[in-house]
Amino acid sequence: SSLSKLLLWNEERSVLDEDGNVREVLCHQSDYVSMCLMNEGLDPEKKTPAATTSDWHNCLKLGYDVRERRYPDWMSELLGAAVGPRGEDGAPSGDAPADPMSVLPARVVSPGEPFGVLSNAVATRHGMSSNVVLVGGTTDSNAAFLAAAGARPEYGTAVTSLGSTLAIKMLSRTFVEDASRGAYSHRFP
Numbered sequence: 001s002s003l004s005k006l007l008l009w010n011e012e013r014s015v016l017d018e019d020g021n022v023r024e025v026l027c028h029q030s031d032y033v034s035m036c037l038m039n040e041g042l043d044p045e046k047k048t049p050a051a052t053t054s055d056w057h058n059c060l061k062l063g064y065d066v067r068e069r070r071y072p073d074w075m076s077e078l079l080g081a082a083v084g085p086r087g088e089d090g091a092p093s094g095d096a097p098a099d100p101m102s103v104l105p106a107r108v109v110s111p112g113e114p115f116g117v118l119s120n121a122v123a124t125r126h127g128m129s130s131n132v133v134l135v136g137g138t139t140d141s142n143a144a145f146l147a148a149a150g151a152r153p154e155y156g157t158a159v160t161s162l163g164s165t166l167a168i169k170m171l172s173r174t175f176v177e178d179a180s181r182g183a184y185s186h187r188f189p
Helices: 002-012 029-038 056-060 073-082 120-125 140-149
Strands: 053-055 107-109 114-117 133-135 158-162 166-170
Touching: 002 073, 029 053, 029 114, 029 133, 053 056, 056 107, 140 158, 140 166
Parallel strands: 053 107
Antiparallel strands: 114 133, 158 166
């Protein structure tokens, strides 16, 4: 999951600088591409990381609660304990950021929801309109479901797709979650 990757990433190199300020934030591949398109690329020398916008589907495996449309309370505790500068012995020094959630995407939108526009510099460089609207994305298996099932699938429609994993998706009115079997529900707009 992206949450476990964030925790391991922080173990290898703290996401905070020596003053306890967040220097790196988690973003998914589509989030990174969107930030580059809106911000004329990203400047690695910036002292403050760019704000990240992501979507429900990519944030689900990060721990985002798709029913409540927010990060659950336990994430703040977990990140507060895990994220922070390390002493010479590798143990946390206790200087966690004021808001440990600031290492996560700051805004989570519905797939397809507009959240920004192409920067003028990027539009000019590539001969595109600066009115291009960027929208929330989705994961590969959800995109496969939507492509195969059509724009208005009926409840009970199921699709199997093979991408980075074998995924079985079925549109249902019932929320399904069983961690012991790897079953979980996405939220569709």
